[in-house]
Amino acid sequence: MTTVAEFIERNREQLIERYTRELGPWESSRGLGPSELTDSFPEFLSMLVAISRQGHRNDPSKTRSRLEGKHISQRVRLGFNQEEVTDEYVLMGRLISGLWEGLPLEQQPTLEDTRLLFEELQGAMDQVIVSFSGYSQEDRQREKLFLNRLNALASEVMGDGEHFIPLHERLGALVEVVREAMRAQGAALLLVAADGRTLLPTMYTGQWNVRTETEPVPLDGSSFVARLAASEEPLELPDAAGAGHEVSEGVRLSGLHSLLGVRLWPHGKLLGVLYLGVADIRPFEPQARRYLETLVEYLSGIIQKALLLQQLRQANERLARSETFHRLATAAISDAIWEWNLQTDIVTWSGGVEKLFGHMREQLGGHVSGWYDHIHPEDRERVVHGIHETIARGGQRWRDEYRFLHRDGGYVHVTDHGLVERDASGRAVRMVGAMQDITASKAASEALRVSEERLRLAVRAAELGTWDFYPVTGILRWDERCKALFELPLMPEVTYEGFMAALQPEDRERAHAAVQWALQPDSGGEYDIEFRPLRQKGRPERWVRAIGRALFEGGRAVRFIGTAQDISERKHQQQESQKRAEFAEQLIGIVSHDLRNPLNAITLSVAALLRQEELGERQAKGLARISAATERATRLIRDLLDFTRARLGGGIPIERKPLDVHSLCRQVVEEVRLAHPDREVEVVWSGEGTGEWDGDRLAQVITNLVNNALAYSPPGTPVHVETRGMDGAVLLSVHNAGSPIPPELLPRLFEPMTRGRPGGDAASRSIGLGLFIVANIVHAHGGTIEVHSEEVTGTTFTVRLPRRASTPSGM
Structure with missing residues (x-):
C-alpha cells in the first residue's frame, strides 16, 4: 500500500497549484496574490508527511501550533471569517484524499494512515473555532489600523530606491505608533551600541518626551532595561516609582508607574529594547503582552531593514x-x-x-x-x-x-x-x-504570532485572573493571579471540588448552579456571577466576580473559559452606601415622628386663640398663617413617616373596613374645594362603589391626586374626578388640562423625591414624596396606578382598587 506521505510528496506542486486555484474565487480571496493565498500550506503538507511516516512519536504539537497560529492569524488580518478558514482545511482534506480516490483498495493508504491525516485536519479546524471565539472584529480592525500606519512609515523610510527619508527622522513616529496602539502614556526605545555591550538611549515619546536614561545602559547590569534585553518574554515592572535603581531617575519621577517592555530580536540577534509606561499601577493582560510582541517584532524588522539599507546606500555612494x-x-x-x-x-x-x-x-x-x-x-x-x-x-x-x-x-x-x-x-x-x-x-x-491561550482570552477588563475548565475530563486550570484571588497554593492544577471548597459555604450552592446552567446549550454558554472566597483569619471579607463562556460541540460543553476579578472594594463601597442610606431614612423617620408633638401643641394653641372673640383682624390673619403653616408642616411630616414606613417598615400599613368609595370621594373633593374656592372640581360616579378599604389612606390618595391636578393645571380650567364600579374593582381617575408631564420624567414619576413638570402652585407643592406614597397605598390595597399625559388630551391618573383583599393561595 502507498502511504499518505508518498501521495503528498509525489503530488506536492499539483496540490499547491490546485489549492491556490480553488481558493482564488472565494470572496475574501479576491485581490490577494498567490503567496498570500498559499500562505503556510507547503509547510503544512510537510508536517502531514512527517506524521504519516512517524505517527505521533515525535509529537509535532509545536510545529502544528506554529503553523496553525500563523495561518489563522494571517487569515484574520486579511478579513477571512471563521467558516472560510475552516473550509480551507476541508479543501486540503478533499484535495489530498482525492489523490487516491478511485484507486483499488490495495493501492490506497491504510485506514490508520488516513485516520492520522484527518485527525490533524480536524484539530486544525477546532483551533480555528477556538481562535475566532476569542478574537473580536474590533481587535482585528484596531490591529490592522496600526500595522498599516507602521507600513506607511516603513515605506517612507525604505523609499523607492532613490527617494527615502532617513530613519532617524521617522523613528519617533514609529515608536509613537506603538505607544498609541498600546494606549500607554510614555514609550522608550534603546538600541544596541556598536560595541554590543551597552544600550544607547535613542527615542522617547509621550510623557517621556525627553530622555529618561541619560547614559548608556550596560547589558550585564541588573536594571529593568538590561533584564529586558536578556528576556525572551515581555517583562513587567509593577511600580517604577518604587523600583529604586532598577530604573533611571527620569522614569521614577515621571509620574508613570507600571512598565511593560520587550526586546527587539530580529533574526536571533539583539537589536535593542522598547518599553512602555502607564499612569496607573496595574498588571498587563495577556492580550496586551501579545499585542506588544507583534508590534515590536514588526518594528524590529523595519528598523533593521532601514539600518541595513542605510548602510548599503552609504556603501554604494562611497564605493560606486x-x-x-x-x-x-x-x-x-x-x-x-x-x-x-x-x-x-x-x-x-x-x-x-x-x-x-x-x-x-x-x-x-x-x-x-x-x-x-x-x-x-x-x-x-x-x-x-x-x-x-x-x-x-x-x-x-x-x-x-x-x-x-x-x-x-x-x-x-x-x-x-x-x-x-x-x-x-x-x-x-x-x-x-x-x-x-x-x-x-x-x-x-x-499574523499575531500568538498561541491558543492568548487568542481565546480576549478579556473584558483589567486586573483579571484566567481559568480554563474542561467539563468532559473535569480538569480546571487557573493562572497564578486567579489562584492568588482565592489564596490557593501555586499548584499546576485546581480541581472543581477545590474551587467550590474555596468559597464561603453560603455561596457554594448558588455558584454551582450558575456553572451547571452555563454548561447547558440553552443558556448560550454565558456565565457571570459574584461570590465570596473563604475569609482568611484576620482578613476582611472579599468578593470575586467571575465571567466566562462555554464552548459546545454537538450539544455538549467541551470547554469553559473565563476570567475572575477582585471586586471587594466596589462591594464594600456599595455596602457602606446602603448603610448610609438606611441611616438617613431612619433619621428622617425619627425626626419626623418627634416633631409631631410640638406641632400638635402649636395647632391646639392656635385653634384656642382663634376662638377668642376679642381678636383683631391683623391678629386673626397672623394666626391663620400660623395654622396654615402648621398644617403644611404636619402634611410634610406625615409624608416623611409614610416614606419611612414604605422604605424601612415593609410597606405602608392599611386597615380594611367596609367603605363606599363614591361617598368618600365626594367628601374629600368637597374639602379640597374649600381650600381652593377659585377652582372648579367636577365629581361623577357610576356603578357599585362598596368594598373593603382603608378610608383614611384612600383619602390621602384622592387628596394628593386632586391637589396635584389643581397645582399643575392652568387657572380657570376644571379638574375632573370620576369613580366607576366594575366587576371586582373600583376605578378612580383624576384628569386635568395643561402641559403634559415630560416623557423623560414618566418612568420615575412614582419614585421618592420626584416632582412633576416645572410650574404649578408653589404653596401647595410638597417635597416630592406624594406620588411615591400614593403608589405605595394603592399597592398595599393590591391595586395599580397608571398615568397618561399628552398635550392634546391632558393628564389622567387612573387607580384600580380591588374591592377586597386577595385570598392567599391554598386557602
Whole structure:
C-alpha cells in the first residue's frame, strides 16, 4: 500500500497549484496574490508527511501550533471569517484524499494512515473555532489600523530606491505608533551600541518626551532595561516609582508607574529594547503582552531593514567607483550579497546565502539561470522581467520582493536590492545587490504570532485572573493571579471540588448552579456571577466576580473559559452606601415622628386663640398663617413617616373596613374645594362603589391626586374626578388640562423625591414624596396606578382598587 506521505510528496506542486486555484474565487480571496493565498500550506503538507511516516512519536504539537497560529492569524488580518478558514482545511482534506480516490483498495493508504491525516485536519479546524471565539472584529480592525500606519512609515523610510527619508527622522513616529496602539502614556526605545555591550538611549515619546536614561545602559547590569534585553518574554515592572535603581531617575519621577517592555530580536540577534509606561499601577493582560510582541517584532524588522539599507546606500555612494565595493558591502550587510557580471551572466554569492537559505555558494554560483531557477515559479517571470527592464531602461537601482527556494524544500520571502554599475558609455557592466530574508517580519505583518491561550482570552477588563475548565475530563486550570484571588497554593492544577471548597459555604450552592446552567446549550454558554472566597483569619471579607463562556460541540460543553476579578472594594463601597442610606431614612423617620408633638401643641394653641372673640383682624390673619403653616408642616411630616414606613417598615400599613368609595370621594373633593374656592372640581360616579378599604389612606390618595391636578393645571380650567364600579374593582381617575408631564420624567414619576413638570402652585407643592406614597397605598390595597399625559388630551391618573383583599393561595 502507498502511504499518505508518498501521495503528498509525489503530488506536492499539483496540490499547491490546485489549492491556490480553488481558493482564488472565494470572496475574501479576491485581490490577494498567490503567496498570500498559499500562505503556510507547503509547510503544512510537510508536517502531514512527517506524521504519516512517524505517527505521533515525535509529537509535532509545536510545529502544528506554529503553523496553525500563523495561518489563522494571517487569515484574520486579511478579513477571512471563521467558516472560510475552516473550509480551507476541508479543501486540503478533499484535495489530498482525492489523490487516491478511485484507486483499488490495495493501492490506497491504510485506514490508520488516513485516520492520522484527518485527525490533524480536524484539530486544525477546532483551533480555528477556538481562535475566532476569542478574537473580536474590533481587535482585528484596531490591529490592522496600526500595522498599516507602521507600513506607511516603513515605506517612507525604505523609499523607492532613490527617494527615502532617513530613519532617524521617522523613528519617533514609529515608536509613537506603538505607544498609541498600546494606549500607554510614555514609550522608550534603546538600541544596541556598536560595541554590543551597552544600550544607547535613542527615542522617547509621550510623557517621556525627553530622555529618561541619560547614559548608556550596560547589558550585564541588573536594571529593568538590561533584564529586558536578556528576556525572551515581555517583562513587567509593577511600580517604577518604587523600583529604586532598577530604573533611571527620569522614569521614577515621571509620574508613570507600571512598565511593560520587550526586546527587539530580529533574526536571533539583539537589536535593542522598547518599553512602555502607564499612569496607573496595574498588571498587563495577556492580550496586551501579545499585542506588544507583534508590534515590536514588526518594528524590529523595519528598523533593521532601514539600518541595513542605510548602510548599503552609504556603501554604494562611497564605493560606486571602487573595485572594493563588493567587499565593503559584504561587511556592511550581513545578508546574502550577490554580484552579477552582466557581460558573462556569471553570478557570485557571499557566505550569507548559506546562512539564510542553506545553499552552498558553489551551488548557486555560475550562470544567472541558477539564480532564476530558485525563484518561486509564480514570481519568476515578474522578477526576471523587472530586473532586465531596469537594466535596459538605464536604471541604476532595482528592488523587488519574492519567494526564494530554501534548501529544505520550502520557500522563504525575501527582499532584494540591486545597484547597476555602468561604464563611461552608459553600458551596464555589472550589478551588485543584497538579499534579505523577511519571512519573519512579513509573518508579523500578517499574523499575531500568538498561541491558543492568548487568542481565546480576549478579556473584558483589567486586573483579571484566567481559568480554563474542561467539563468532559473535569480538569480546571487557573493562572497564578486567579489562584492568588482565592489564596490557593501555586499548584499546576485546581480541581472543581477545590474551587467550590474555596468559597464561603453560603455561596457554594448558588455558584454551582450558575456553572451547571452555563454548561447547558440553552443558556448560550454565558456565565457571570459574584461570590465570596473563604475569609482568611484576620482578613476582611472579599468578593470575586467571575465571567466566562462555554464552548459546545454537538450539544455538549467541551470547554469553559473565563476570567475572575477582585471586586471587594466596589462591594464594600456599595455596602457602606446602603448603610448610609438606611441611616438617613431612619433619621428622617425619627425626626419626623418627634416633631409631631410640638406641632400638635402649636395647632391646639392656635385653634384656642382663634376662638377668642376679642381678636383683631391683623391678629386673626397672623394666626391663620400660623395654622396654615402648621398644617403644611404636619402634611410634610406625615409624608416623611409614610416614606419611612414604605422604605424601612415593609410597606405602608392599611386597615380594611367596609367603605363606599363614591361617598368618600365626594367628601374629600368637597374639602379640597374649600381650600381652593377659585377652582372648579367636577365629581361623577357610576356603578357599585362598596368594598373593603382603608378610608383614611384612600383619602390621602384622592387628596394628593386632586391637589396635584389643581397645582399643575392652568387657572380657570376644571379638574375632573370620576369613580366607576366594575366587576371586582373600583376605578378612580383624576384628569386635568395643561402641559403634559415630560416623557423623560414618566418612568420615575412614582419614585421618592420626584416632582412633576416645572410650574404649578408653589404653596401647595410638597417635597416630592406624594406620588411615591400614593403608589405605595394603592399597592398595599393590591391595586395599580397608571398615568397618561399628552398635550392634546391632558393628564389622567387612573387607580384600580380591588374591592377586597386577595385570598392567599391554598386557602
